[in-house]
Amino acid sequence: MDLQTVDQCIQAGRDALLFGSAAKDFIPEWVKEKFKGKFKQLQVEKNIENTLTLAKGKMGDRKQDSHTSFKVIEEVLEACSDEDRTELQELWAALLARIATGEGRSITKEIISIVKSFEPIDALVLKTCDVVGRTQFNAHSLYQHIVTNVPSGSQYHLGDITASCRRLFQSECFDYVQKGIDPTQRFTADRPLQLAYQGANILRVVGDIG
Numbered sequence: 001m002d003l004q005t006v007d008q009c010i011q012a013g014r015d016a017l018l019f020g021s022a023a024k025d026f027i028p029e030w031v032k033e034k035f036k037g038k039f040k041q042l043q044v045e046k047n048i049e050n051t052l053t054l055a056k057g058k059m060g061d062r063k064q065d066s067h068t069s070f071k072v073i074e075e076v077l078e079a080c081s082d083e084d085r086t087e088l089q090e091l092w093a094a095l096l097a098r099i100a101t102g103e104g105r106s107i108t109k110e111i112i113s114i115v116k117s118f119e120p121i122d123a124l125v126l127k128t129c130d131v132v133g134r135t136q137f138n139a140h141s142l143y144q145h146i147v148t149n150v151p152s153g154s155q156y157h158l159g160d161i162t163a164s165c166r167r168l169f170q171s172e173c174f175d176y177v178q179k180g181i182d183p184t185q186r187f188t189a190d191r192p193l194q195l196a197y198q199g200a201n202i203l204r205v206v207g208d209i210g
Contacts, residue, residue, distance in 0.1 A: 065102030
């Protein structure tokens with residue numbers, strides 16, 4: 001294989017990463033291995049570019065605050081650099097927009113860590129509890145709302161929502177309504193839950209900028 005062909009393979013890889021092309025399926029394995037660092041860099045650049053574009057959209061006409069903490073922005077960008085799923089890029093973009101406009105002082109390393117652990121369904125479930133009711137809900141009521149009101153809701157099963165509620169409980173975004181429940185008990189779809197402090201905090205910082 002001559003250098004021109006290798007260059008074409010690399011360009012195909014770049015196209016695949018930057019434009020979602022299926023061209024990457026045709027790149028020889030040895031080329032992928034040799035240039036995987038470059039491909040990784042291109043993917044990171046694409047992820048960050050997409051997230052920053054979303055953030056600018058959320059900022060609207062609001063100007064960047066002169067006291068913006070670039071240290072926190074750097075921490076968020078580092079955390080979201082591997083994220084290529086739009087649902088989660090939206091969350092990261094909301095955090096960045098809030099930081100840039102001077103409203104992100106309550107965005108802590110703990111919040112960044114929790115958001116980084118999210119699956120797309122976790123973001124959906126967290127936002128849904130804000131609609132269904134923060135003070136009492138369960139996986140079943142969230143599931144009913146999602147399959148009825150979310151365009152893509154039919155792809156989810158009750159077990160998916162229950163598993164997401166369990167993860168959000170473990171990250172202290174949700175809590176049991178009834179206190180004193182043995183945490184080793186089986187987590188069920190009808191267990192009454194409420195929004196906990198971290199969940200409320202995340203909803204606030206990823207919400208619309210005032």
